[in-house]
Amino acid sequence: MKTAEIAKRYLDFFEKNDHTIVPSASLVSDDPSILFTIAGMVPFIPYLTGVVPAPYSRAADLQKCIRTNDIEEVGKTARHGTFFQMLGNWSFGDYFKEGAISFAWELLTTSEEDGGLGFDPKDLWVTVYETDDEAAELWQRIAGLPAERIQRLGREDNFWTTGQPGPAGPCSEIYFDRGPDYGKDGGPIVDDNRFLEIWNLVFMQNEITNVRSKTEFDIVGDLPAKNIDTGMGLERVAFLKQGVENMYEIDQVRPVLDRASELSGRPYGVSHEDDVRFRIIADHVRSSLMLLSDGVTPSNEGRGYILRRLMRRSVRAMRLLGVQEATFPALFEASRDAMKEAYPVIESDWQRISSYAYAEEETFLRTLTSGSTILDTAVQKTKAGGGSTLAGDQAFLLHDTYGFPIDLTLEIAEEAGIGVDRAGFDALMQEQRQRAKADARSRKRAIADVSVYRDFRALGETVFTGYTDLETESRVLGVLVDGLATGRASEGQIAEVILAETALYAESGGQVADKGTIVGPGYELEVLDVQRPVAGLISHTVEVVRGEVGVDQPATTIVDAANRRSAQQAHSATHLVHAALRDTLGSGATQAGSLNRAGYLRFDFTWGQALSPETRSEIEEIANNAVRDNLEVTTRVLSLDEAKAAGAMALFGEKYGQTVRMVDIGGPWSRELCGGTHVSSSAEIGLVSLIGESSVGASNRRVEALVGLDAFRELTAERALVAELSASLKAPKDQLPARIAELTANLKAAEKKIAAFEARALADRVPALAQTSQRTGSVNLVAESVGQVGSADDLRSLALSVRDRLGSDPAVVALTGQAGDKVLAIVATNEAARSAGAKAGALVKAALEPLGGRGGGRDDMAQGAGSEAAGIPAALDAVRAQLRTA
Known part of the structure; x- marks a missing residue:
C-alpha cells in the first residue's frame, strides 16, 4: 500500500465520521519559541489550550513535521527521521476516550478491501497510563484485547503535557508486533524495537500546575471541556504495510536511496557503514526538499542553518561514498518525483526549489575545497612542529x-x-x-505566555475596520502590564490594550504597524506597536500619555493618516516591483521577504546573480509605467482554492486560512494574496525609485526603493547635488562622468609622484639615522623619532634600510613616527642581534606601553601603534633599557 494511499484512507475514514479535514500547516511554526512544526499537535495548540476557540468540534489532518533533536541517529535505526508526516484526529469537547479508541481500532483492523488498513488484531498491543482503568476497560470491551496485551506505564511514557501549566492528560499508545525476528516477546515494556509504536491517543482531561519537570507536576483537577489529540506516524505505518525494514525504504524515500547507490556505484544492503550513509542521504534530501518547498532557504542562523546542515550532511555522505562531484540535481529530482503526488507544490515551484538546492551544493563543494587547503596547512604545521x-x-x-x-x-x-x-x-x-x-x-523567557490572552480571545475576534476607516469607536476589553492582566494602566506606563474593534493595522505581511493614538474619557494613549499575539486577536502596545485607561471604558482608535497613506503607497509599490521583476526575469523571481513602511520598501526575491544597471532600469520603468497607467486596485475575499484558481500568488513565509483576501492591481497583471492596506489606484503611489540592489545570501537578491514623496525628495536632492558638482567642476551635467574620470586619473598620477618624492626623502634620511647608532648592551642601537610619515609601510621601509646599512654586527633599529592621529613604533633586528638575545617582538611591546598602544610581530620585525605622542621619548628609552639588561 503506497504512502499516499494510507493517508487517503485515514482522511477518508475520518471525513465519513464527521471530521473536518484540515490542510497541513507549514513546516515553519507560528510558535515563536520553536523553529519548526515538530509534532502534529503544534498547529492545534491554541485550540487545545483554549486560547483560541476551535472552529470545529472534530477534525483530522496530515501534518508535515521536522524534528532534528536526534539528527545523529538518522540512518542508524528504523524510526529516526528528520522529516515525517503525522496523521491525527482531534476532538474539541466532543467525543472522548470511547470515541477515540473505537475510531482507532476500526480503522486499523478493518480489511483493506473495505477501506481500512488491514492490521491483524492479534499483532496489536496497547499501553495505558498506570492509573487509567477506564482506558484499559475500554480496550477490552471495544477491541476485545486480553488484559496481558494492555500494559501500564507511568508519567515518563504515558502522560502528555505541554511542559507548561495548563491542559494535560494520560495517553494510550498502540503498538505493532513485528515478530520474533526483531526481539524478545512480552510487549512494548520488554522490547520497543520488536513492538513498534504506530499511534498515540492523548486523552486531554486534566489541569496541571507547578510544573517542575516532565514527570513532576501537580494535577489540580479536570478540564471543563475534554479534548482528544491523536497522532499516527505515516512513515511507520507505511514501512509496515509495504513490508520493508525501515522508513528509508518506503515508496516516498527509497528512490533517493537508489539514486545515491547508482551515482556511487555501491550497492545498498551490503555494508552497514554505507547503508547508514545511503539512509542519511535519502532522509536529508527529502527533508531539505520539503523545507525549501515551505519557503525556508539556506543560511547561517535559525531555520536556514538547520536546512544548510541537512544539505551539507547529504553532500558529506556522498563524498564518503566516493562521489566528489555535484549530485543534488539527480538526488533532488528523485525526491521530487517521489513526493509530488502528495505535495503538488513541489513540482509547480521546482525552479525556485532547485535553484536554492543546486547553489547550496555548489557553495559547499567550494567550502570543502578551501577547507581542505586550510586543513592541509594546519596538518603540515603540526607535523613540522613535531606534533x-x-x-x-x-x-x-x-x-x-x-x-x-x-x-x-x-x-x-x-x-x-x-x-x-x-x-x-x-x-x-x-x-x-x-x-x-x-x-x-x-x-x-522574553515571549509572553500566550495563555494570558485566552479570556480576551474567548470574547471573539478583534474586528479590523482599517481597510475603510481611519477612526473607530470601540471599548477596552483588557489591559496588560508586563505580560499580566492588570485591568488598568496609568500615566507614564507602557501597557498592552485589547479592544473589540480597531482601525489600527497590526504588523503582518511585511507591512509595519500603524502609528496613531487611542483616546477615551480622561485618557490618551500613544500607540507604539500593534501585533497579533494569537490568531484573531489584535493587541496595541501603548504609552499612557494622559490619564488612566481601564477595562470597559470607551476607546476610539485614530490612525495617523499621513503615515498610513505613505505605508499604503509602499505596500502597493511592492506588488508593482514584484510584478515587474517577474515580467523582466521570469517566474523564477519570486518573493522571499519584504518590508513596507512609510515611503520605503525592501523586497527580497529568488535570483542567483546581480541585476545589471539596464535590468534595474527596466524594472523601475515597468513599475512606474503601471503608476502612470492609473491601474485600479481591487480586493476580494474568497476561498483559498478560488484565489489560487484565479492565479493569485501565495507567498512563502505567509500563513493563509481557508478564506483569503486577494489584491488585484490592473486585474491579473498583479494578483497576490495579501492582508495589507493598499491605495485605490496605482497613480496614488506617485513615484517608485530603486535606490539599491544587493545579495542577501545564496540565490537571494534584495531591491530597495523609495516611494511617493520620499522618492521625489531623494531625486530632488540628487538633482541639487548634480547642479552643485556641475558648477564646481565647470562642466555641463552630461559631461560630469568624463570630467570626474579625468580628475580621478590626475589625482592618482599626483599621488604616485608624491609617494615617489616621500620615498626619496625617506631614503635620503638613511645615512643620517645610521650615524646615530650607539652601543647599547651587546648591540648597536638606532633609536629615533622621525616625525611625520605617510604610513606604517613607509616607516617599516625606513627601518629596514637603516638596519641593512648597519652591516653584519649586532644591530637593532627602533623608530617612531606619526601618521595622522596614530603614533607608530617599529623595531627591526639583524641575525647577529637576534643571536645575542634581542627580539623585535619583545622590544616593540616595551615601546608601545608608553604610547598607549598594542602590537607584535616576529623576532626580526615587529610593529604597532598607539595614540599618546607625548610618550615617544619614554618609548625609545624603554627599548634602550631592555637592551642594556639583556
Whole structure:
C-alpha cells in the first residue's frame, strides 16, 4: 500500500465520521519559541489550550513535521527521521476516550478491501497510563484485547503535557508486533524495537500546575471541556504495510536511496557503514526538499542553518561514498518525483526549489575545497612542529567558521598520520551549545505566555475596520502590564490594550504597524506597536500619555493618516516591483521577504546573480509605467482554492486560512494574496525609485526603493547635488562622468609622484639615522623619532634600510613616527642581534606601553601603534633599557 494511499484512507475514514479535514500547516511554526512544526499537535495548540476557540468540534489532518533533536541517529535505526508526516484526529469537547479508541481500532483492523488498513488484531498491543482503568476497560470491551496485551506505564511514557501549566492528560499508545525476528516477546515494556509504536491517543482531561519537570507536576483537577489529540506516524505505518525494514525504504524515500547507490556505484544492503550513509542521504534530501518547498532557504542562523546542515550532511555522505562531484540535481529530482503526488507544490515551484538546492551544493563543494587547503596547512604545521595531534581549537575553527565537518577533519588528519584533539573540539562544541541554549532560553523567557490572552480571545475576534476607516469607536476589553492582566494602566506606563474593534493595522505581511493614538474619557494613549499575539486577536502596545485607561471604558482608535497613506503607497509599490521583476526575469523571481513602511520598501526575491544597471532600469520603468497607467486596485475575499484558481500568488513565509483576501492591481497583471492596506489606484503611489540592489545570501537578491514623496525628495536632492558638482567642476551635467574620470586619473598620477618624492626623502634620511647608532648592551642601537610619515609601510621601509646599512654586527633599529592621529613604533633586528638575545617582538611591546598602544610581530620585525605622542621619548628609552639588561 503506497504512502499516499494510507493517508487517503485515514482522511477518508475520518471525513465519513464527521471530521473536518484540515490542510497541513507549514513546516515553519507560528510558535515563536520553536523553529519548526515538530509534532502534529503544534498547529492545534491554541485550540487545545483554549486560547483560541476551535472552529470545529472534530477534525483530522496530515501534518508535515521536522524534528532534528536526534539528527545523529538518522540512518542508524528504523524510526529516526528528520522529516515525517503525522496523521491525527482531534476532538474539541466532543467525543472522548470511547470515541477515540473505537475510531482507532476500526480503522486499523478493518480489511483493506473495505477501506481500512488491514492490521491483524492479534499483532496489536496497547499501553495505558498506570492509573487509567477506564482506558484499559475500554480496550477490552471495544477491541476485545486480553488484559496481558494492555500494559501500564507511568508519567515518563504515558502522560502528555505541554511542559507548561495548563491542559494535560494520560495517553494510550498502540503498538505493532513485528515478530520474533526483531526481539524478545512480552510487549512494548520488554522490547520497543520488536513492538513498534504506530499511534498515540492523548486523552486531554486534566489541569496541571507547578510544573517542575516532565514527570513532576501537580494535577489540580479536570478540564471543563475534554479534548482528544491523536497522532499516527505515516512513515511507520507505511514501512509496515509495504513490508520493508525501515522508513528509508518506503515508496516516498527509497528512490533517493537508489539514486545515491547508482551515482556511487555501491550497492545498498551490503555494508552497514554505507547503508547508514545511503539512509542519511535519502532522509536529508527529502527533508531539505520539503523545507525549501515551505519557503525556508539556506543560511547561517535559525531555520536556514538547520536546512544548510541537512544539505551539507547529504553532500558529506556522498563524498564518503566516493562521489566528489555535484549530485543534488539527480538526488533532488528523485525526491521530487517521489513526493509530488502528495505535495503538488513541489513540482509547480521546482525552479525556485532547485535553484536554492543546486547553489547550496555548489557553495559547499567550494567550502570543502578551501577547507581542505586550510586543513592541509594546519596538518603540515603540526607535523613540522613535531606534533602528532591537530589542536581542538583548529578543528573547531574549521567547523564553525568554514562549515568543515569534523568527521572529514578526522579522516584527512588520519590519512596524514596525525590525530585530532577530539576532546578539545567537543568541549568547544559543548560551550557553543550551552551558549545557544542560554540564548534560546532567554528568547523564550522574553515571549509572553500566550495563555494570558485566552479570556480576551474567548470574547471573539478583534474586528479590523482599517481597510475603510481611519477612526473607530470601540471599548477596552483588557489591559496588560508586563505580560499580566492588570485591568488598568496609568500615566507614564507602557501597557498592552485589547479592544473589540480597531482601525489600527497590526504588523503582518511585511507591512509595519500603524502609528496613531487611542483616546477615551480622561485618557490618551500613544500607540507604539500593534501585533497579533494569537490568531484573531489584535493587541496595541501603548504609552499612557494622559490619564488612566481601564477595562470597559470607551476607546476610539485614530490612525495617523499621513503615515498610513505613505505605508499604503509602499505596500502597493511592492506588488508593482514584484510584478515587474517577474515580467523582466521570469517566474523564477519570486518573493522571499519584504518590508513596507512609510515611503520605503525592501523586497527580497529568488535570483542567483546581480541585476545589471539596464535590468534595474527596466524594472523601475515597468513599475512606474503601471503608476502612470492609473491601474485600479481591487480586493476580494474568497476561498483559498478560488484565489489560487484565479492565479493569485501565495507567498512563502505567509500563513493563509481557508478564506483569503486577494489584491488585484490592473486585474491579473498583479494578483497576490495579501492582508495589507493598499491605495485605490496605482497613480496614488506617485513615484517608485530603486535606490539599491544587493545579495542577501545564496540565490537571494534584495531591491530597495523609495516611494511617493520620499522618492521625489531623494531625486530632488540628487538633482541639487548634480547642479552643485556641475558648477564646481565647470562642466555641463552630461559631461560630469568624463570630467570626474579625468580628475580621478590626475589625482592618482599626483599621488604616485608624491609617494615617489616621500620615498626619496625617506631614503635620503638613511645615512643620517645610521650615524646615530650607539652601543647599547651587546648591540648597536638606532633609536629615533622621525616625525611625520605617510604610513606604517613607509616607516617599516625606513627601518629596514637603516638596519641593512648597519652591516653584519649586532644591530637593532627602533623608530617612531606619526601618521595622522596614530603614533607608530617599529623595531627591526639583524641575525647577529637576534643571536645575542634581542627580539623585535619583545622590544616593540616595551615601546608601545608608553604610547598607549598594542602590537607584535616576529623576532626580526615587529610593529604597532598607539595614540599618546607625548610618550615617544619614554618609548625609545624603554627599548634602550631592555637592551642594556639583556
